[in-house]
Amino acid sequence: MIIAKTAVAIVIKLVAVRLIIVAVVVVVVVVVVVEAAEVVVVVAVVVVVVVVVVVVVVVVVVVVVVLVVVAVV
Secondary structure: OHHHHHHHHHHHHHHHHHHHHHHHHHHHHHHHHHHHOOHHHHHHHHHHHHHHHHHHHHHHHHHHHHHHHHHHO
16 A cells, blocks of 8 residues: 555656646747737647646546556555
C-alpha cells in the first residue's frame, strides 16, 4: 500500500506539472490567436485544448487505478 500511495503521489505531481505547462502554453496560444485571427479559430483552439485536457485526465485516472489495483493485488 505504501508503494501504491507513493506511485499515486508521483503520478499526481507529474500530471500537475504537465497541466500547468499545458495551461501556460494554451494561454500564450490563445493570446496570439486572438491577436491575429477570427473567433472561429479561437473556438476551435479552445475545443481542442479541452479535449486534450480531458483525455490526459482520463489517462491519468486509469493509470492511477491500475497502479493501486496492482499494488493491492
